[in-house]
Amino acid sequence: MAKYQANKILIIGMAGGLAQLTAKRIIKGNPLCKIIGIDNRPLNTKLPSTRVHFIKLRYTRGDFERLFREHSFDTIIHLGRISHANLESSNSLSRRLDLNLIGTKRILDLAEKFDIKKIIFLSTYHVYGALSDNPVFITEDYPLRASIKYPELRDVVELDQMTCSWMWKNQTSREMVILRPCSIIGPTIQNAMSRYLRGNWLPVCMDFNPMFQFIHEADMAKVIQFSLENIPLGVYNVAPEDVISIKEARKHLKLNSIPLPSLAMEQSLKAAKFFWKEIPEYLIDYIKHSCIIDASELKALLPKGFYQYNVRNSLEHLKN
Amino acid sequence: MLKILKNILITKRQSDFFDKTFRFFQKKYPSGEDAWGLHLKNARKNMEIVYPIYKNYFKVRLFGKENVKDRPYVVISNHTGQIAIDGMLIATAFATEIKPPRILRAMVERFFTKLPFLNTWAAEGGAVLGDRQNCLNLLKRGESVLVFPEGVKGVAKSTSDYYQLQNFTRGFFRIALQTKTPILPIAVIGAEETFPWVYQAKSLAKMLKLPALPLSLNYFPLPSPIDIHIGQEFSLPEEVSEDATDEVIDQYINQIKNQISQMTQKGLKKRRPFFANTNQEKQ
Numbered sequence: 188m189a190k191y192q193a194n195k196i197l198i199i200g201m202a203g204g205l206a207q208l209t210a211k212r213i214i215k216g217n218p219l220c221k222i223i224g225i226d227n228r229p230l231n232t233k234l235p236s237t238r239v240h241f242i243k244l245r246y247t248r249g250d251f252e253r254l255f256r257e258h259s260f261d262t263i264i265h266l267g268r269i270s271h272a273n274l275e276s277s278n279s280l281s282r283r284l285d286l287n288l289i290g291t292k293r294i295l296d297l298a299e300k301f302d303i304k305k306i307i308f309l310s311t312y313h314v315y316g317a318l319s320d321n322p323v324f325i326t327e328d329y330p331l332r333a334s335i336k337y338p339e340l341r342d343v344v345e346l347d348q349m350t351c352s353w354m355w356k357n358q359t360s361r362e363m364v365i366l367r368p369c370s371i372i373g374p375t376i377q378n379a380m381s382r383y384l385r386g387n388w389l390p391v392c393m394d395f396n397p398m399f400q401f402i403h404e405a406d407m408a409k410v411i412q413f414s415l416e417n418i419p420l421g422v423y424n425v426a427p428e429d430v431i432s433i434k435e436a437r438k439h440l441k442l443n444s445i446p447l448p449s450l451a452m453e454q455s456l457k458a459a460k461f462f463w464k465e466i467p468e469y470l471i472d473y474i475k476h477s478c479i480i481d482a483s484e485l486k487a488l489l490p491k492g493f494y495q496y497n498v499r500n501s502l503e504h505l506k507n
Numbered sequence: 508m509l510k511i512l513k514n515i516l517i518t519k520r521q522s523d524f525f526d527k528t529f530r531f532f533q534k535k536y537p538s539g540e541d542a543w544g545l546h547l548k549n550a551r552k553n554m555e556i557v558y559p560i561y562k563n564y565f566k567v568r569l570f571g572k573e574n575v576k577d578r579p580y581v582v583i584s585n586h587t588g589q590i591a592i593d594g595m596l597i598a599t600a601f602a603t604e605i606k607p608p609r610i611l612r613a614m615v616e617r618f619f620t621k622l623p624f625l626n627t628w629a630a631e632g633g634a635v636l637g638d639r640q641n642c643l644n645l646l647k648r649g650e651s652v653l654v655f656p657e658g659v660k661g662v663a664k665s666t667s668d669y670y671q672l673q674n675f676t677r678g679f680f681r682i683a684l685q686t687k688t689p690i691l692p693i694a695v696i697g698a699e700e701t702f703p704w705v706y707q708a709k710s711l712a713k714m715l716k717l718p719a720l721p722l723s724l725n726y727f728p729l730p731s732p733i734d735i736h737i738g739q740e741f742s743l744p745e746e747v748s749e750d751a752t753d754e755v756i757d758q759y760i761n762q763i764k765n766q767i768s769q770m771t772q773k774g775l776k777k778r779r780p781f782f783a784n785t786n787q788e789k790q
C-alpha cells in the first residue's frame with residue numbers, strides 16, 4: 188500500500204499531551220506537512236515547530252467552518268473528545284454529551300463538504316464496557332456495551348458508532364481509521380486511569396483484581412502517526428502485548444491503596460467525593476472487571492518491535 | 508496466619524517440589540500474570556493450602572497419567588460433588604502429578620465471575636469464564652482447558668442421580684474440531700459422597716432464581732476418598748467439520764460420554780471404602 192502523505196492537518200484537541208506528541212512526530216517525519224491545532228483549552232506548552240499553529244477555538248462555533256475555508260486541510264486527527272474524567276455536575280455531563288456528539292457530527296459534515304481525504308478518530312476501549320462476562324481479547328466486532336450502566340459513557344459509545352457509520356458510508360471517497368486504544372498513560376496524560384494510578388490512598392476492590400493493558404503516550408502518538416501514513420480504513424483496537432493486574436500496577440507504583448469490598452465502593456466514592464476526585468463513578472466497573480482487547484488486527488500491520496514501552500516501563504514513566 | 512497454616516501443612520520436601528514446579532511455570536508465564544487473571548505468586552499460595560487437602564483430606568489417587576502427552580488438550584470430565592470441588596482437584600492433579608506440570612484452565616459458569624473473592628481466587632489459580640472466545644484463545648496459545656460439558660446440571664444432582672451423566676453440551680467438541688485439539692476424558696469417583704445425602708429443591712431454586720438449591724445433611728464436604736481416572740485421548744474425526752449438524756456431532760459426543768461412563772463404572776469398582784458409599788451398585 189502506498190504511504191499516505193498529508194499536506195495540511197487539522198488536529199482537534201491540541202492542548203492535550205497526546206496531540207502535541209503526535210504533532211511533533213508528524214512534523215519530524217514529514218518535512219512538507221503543516222498542522223493547525225485547535226482546542227477550547229489554552230495551550231500551556233511551546234509548539235514543536237513553526238509549521239504548527241494553535242488556535243483557541245471551540246469546534247461547535249461558527250468560526251470553525253471558516254477555518255476549513257481558509258486552510259485547505261486534507262487530513263483531520265480528532266483527539267478532542269471531551270473526557271468524562273473532569274465532570275463536576277450532571278449539567279456539565281449533558282453539556283458534554285452535546286459537545287461531543289453534535290461537535291463530532293459537525294466535524295464529519297465539514298470533512299465531507301471540504302473533501303477531507305483521511306481522518307483519524309481516537310475512540311477508546313471503554314466502549315466495550317467492563318463486565319463480568321467479557322471474554323478475554325475482545326475483538327473489534329464485539330458489541331459495545333459500555334453505556335448499559337453509566338450515562339457518562341453513553342456519548343463514548345454513540346461517538347464511536349456515529350463515526351463507524353460515517354466511515355462505511357464514505358468508504359469509497361474518504362479514508363477513516365478509528366482507533367480504540369487501551370488505557371493511555373504517561374507523564375502528560377490527564378485521563379481518569381492515569382490519575383487513578385498517580386493517586387495515593389485510593390480505594391481498590393478487595394474482592395476483585397482485573398487485568399489491564401496500558402499503552403504509553405509516546406507509543407500511542409507513534410500509532411496515530413503510523414495509522415495516518417500506513418493503515419487502511421477500518422476500526423482497530425490498540426494495545427501492546429503485556430498485561431498487568433490493577434493491584435500489581437499500584438504495587439509497582441508503590442502506591443498505598445485502601446481495600447474496600449466492591450459492594451461498598453460506589454457508596455464510599457459518593458461519600459468521599461471530595462477526597463477521591465480522581466475516580467469517576469464509571470471507573471468502578473473498570474477496576475472491578477477486566478476489559479482486555481484483542482489488538483491482533485493492528486499488530487499484523489505494524490512493523491515488528493513497534494512498541495517502545497512494555498507495561499512496567501509505561502508505569503515507571505507515570506511515576507515521574 | 509496463612510504462613511503458620513502453611514508451615515503446619517507443607518513439609519520441606521513439598522515446599523521444594525513447589526519451588527521447582529513454580530520455577531517451571533515462571534518460564535511459561537514470565538510476567539507472573541496473564542490476560543485471564545492468572546497470578547503465579549497467589550496461585551502458589553493457594554496451592555500450598557489446597558495441596559494438603561488434596562493429598563491428606565480427600566486422599567486423591569490419580570490413574571492414567573501416562574495418557575497425558577506434552578500438548579494442549581480439551582480436558583472434559585464428569586461433574587460431581589455439589590460445589591464443583593472436582594475442578595479444583597483435577598487442576599491440582601495436573602499441576603502436581605503430571606509431567607511436565609501444567610496449569611489447567613478450568614472453564615467456570617458465568618455467575619461465578621460475579622462472585623466477590625471467589626472469582627479472583629479462581630482466576631489467580633487459572634480458572635476462566637466459560638466462554639467460546641476464551642476457550643479458543645487459550646487453546647491457540649497452547650493452554651489446556653478443562654470443561655465440564657454437563658454444566659451446573661452435573662453438580663446439582665439429588666442422591667438418587669449420583670454418577671449418572673447428564674446431557675453433554677456440544678460446544679467443547681466444536682471448539683476441539685476448530686482448533687484440532689484432542690479431547691482427554693476424565694472420570695472423577697468419590698466427589699459425589701462428599702455430600703452423600705442431597706435433595707435438589709429445583710422448584711424453589713427456580714423461584715429464587717438460583718442455579719441450584721441443594722438440601723443436604725452436611726454443608727461441609729466429607730473426607731470421601733477421591734479417584735481421578737484419566738482416559739485415553741479421543742482422536743478427532745478428520746472428516747467432520749466444526750460446523751457439522753448437531754446429529755453428526757452428537758454421535759461423537761455419545762462415544763465420549765460412553766467412554767467416561769465406562770471409566771466411571773470401572774472406577775466405582777476400584778474405589779476405597781467410605782461409610783457414605785451408598786451408590787456402589789449404580790453406574
